[in-house]
Amino acid sequence: MGSPKATGVPVIETARTILRAHRLDDFDAYVARFIGGKPRTREESWMRFLRHAGLWSLIGYGFWAIEEKASGRFIGEAGFHDLKRDIEPSIDGVPEAGWALASEAHGRGLA
Structure with missing residues (x-):
């Protein structure tokens, strides 16, 4: 489920993507991916997810989903x-x- 609160995170739209604030319903997909060759635990993923979602309110910039x-x-x-x-x-x-x-987004000219 998405967050009902306004996040203050700017939304950026391109022809193929939307860059937006992280939402709680992103977490299952977030925990399924990994960097560096080994999966993170659910707890490690949650802490990283919270860090990325919380940066905006603390320092005025951060990560977009x-x-x-x-x-x-x-x-x-x-x-x-x-x-x-x-x-x-x-x-x-x-x-x-x-x-x-x-991984399914690799090789599609998105990065």
Whole structure:
């Protein structure tokens, strides 16, 4: 089920996709995908999902859910985050771009 509350996340539409706020009904598709060759646990996926959904209200930018316009399916996410990485030189406060697409969306010119 989608969230009844306004999110403040801008919606971006292209010819084939809609970039929008994450919704609770995205989670099952979200937990099914994985990065780095191994699946995450449901708990790990939930924490990542919450982090991406909550960035907008805390820092004013974040990740969009990518919805395939023709089917309405969640097919990935893209956006910006600040992970407070402990690296040198520091990039603290600098938005990092990131994206991930479901395997069925690969090779279709979406990224």
